[in-house]
Amino acid sequence: MENSPALEKTSINVVQRKLGSTKKTRRYQTAVVYVILILFSLAFIIPFLWLVSGSLKSSSELFTNPGIPKVFHWQNYTQAFSEFPFFLYLKNTLFITSMNIIGSVISCTLIAYGFSRIEWKGRDAVFVLVLVTMLLPFQVTMIPLFMLFQKLGWIGTFLPLTVTPFFGNPFFIFLLRQFFISIPKELSEAAKLDGASEFRIYWNVILPLSKPVIMTVIIFAFLASWGDFIGPLVFLNDNSLYTLSLGIQQIMSVNDPRWPLLLAVGVSMTLPVLIIFFVLQKYFIQGIALSGIKE
Template identity: 40%
Template sequence: MAAAVSIVLLIAVGIVFVYPFVWLVSASFKPRGEVFDNRLIPETFTLDNYVAVWQEAPLALWLLNTVIVTALAATAVTISSAMVAWGFSHFRFRGRGALFALVLGSMMLPGAVTMIPTFLIWNALGQVGTLTPMWAHNLFGSAFYIFLMRQFMMSLPRELFDAARVDGAGPWQVFWRIALPLSRPVIAVTLVFEVQAVWTDLMRGLIYLRDNATFTVPRGLKSLVDAFGFGGEWHWEILVTASVVTTVPMIILFFLAQRHIIQGVATTGLKG
């Protein structure tokens, strides 16, 4: 009985989460007058929206910009966070606990506190209006990912590293050739989490991107809302179609990486 109730509850919750996307996909195949008729099966099925969305906006360019920013940001934050996490988990030095607490304490700072100083720095460097501020901040790691990786790396057997040092391996070789390969599950989690975060990051796009040619997907969708929504034309079929096109890559990523996500989270939780 309890199992049946759990299954029914999971199905109900699943429907609640899946329904908005199913509605979005359905609306993308409807003409403008039927977008909000709440039919999951379109009364008038059309593919014109998928043709029009590529004509009305440089969607391919926005997707390319987003892929570039996402790849650079995810790679940068994964490598930099792994290096810091390795230092905290493997090396013993005075003040390590206090320094790690300081890193975790930075998570308590609201993003609004550092938003203006960060903008002034990028503006002084002449990078406002370029894609650089969208990813380069990740070169300095992330407190959350550092904590996640440190917890995992602390569970790795030190005997492997001691044996490698006896064989003549240096600190960098131990980290790159042994620690990183053993940390694949938590690295996969970090990559997927950061890809999702950067792909949907609208705030930085609004702050730093000025030109239509440098827009990322979230910033581009915002410009479409301004042009076809609040601008008075109300082409909602264009907006929902663009939303479907830009959401599909994240769904594909999840299905491809779900095994690694579950393994990484479960392993980190058990060993950390």
């Protein structure tokens, strides 16, 4: 009994040493993970840094100096905006992108609600058919769509690029449906007992709880429309309706393109994507993580 205090102190010291060694091991593991992530991130950061660096160089220095510019040519940006119809193409791109986001959110949330919260005959079979359409690339449906829009008189207008999102996107429908399924059905049943209609349940119950996945859809729709090249190339034939991606390609097709100015426009196109992702990344991660937790 006299040695019990000494034994207690010894056991406490052993436990403390084990905890200390465990903390050190976790620190080492965390450090290794951060080092690996930093190395992988360099593969994505270096091209963007080269883009920014090239946009601040002269035409002669661009191909001779791969590093930091010796003299920063900030006038490349002012010349690019003055000599290149940047703001016209930016207005067109923003209009098409906004319509894509609005159309995707409205149509896909409604369709996903019908697939996830309403029971009807053949629902699962139709949903499988919707998923199958995800296997069809745009190049397969491009010619039939062109012929259809040509008969409607839509070629040379924004309509083929702004109306089609209101008919739904299979990937967005799948993403939203998986998230809606994870919302407890008891909430919908309680709302029905209070006399709420299906649309009111969709609008007042489901949508407010689905902000993360809706933000995810907004990000995906923005990225797909902002950098789209094939769609504007096929359906637009008027220079005043060109988007940024199509306008840049037209300038690159000339005999002697001014590369620093093109890189300056490229930086201007890339920055909004980075800003939107960093601002909404919390919702993006939540939307992706929670969309497949329940089947």
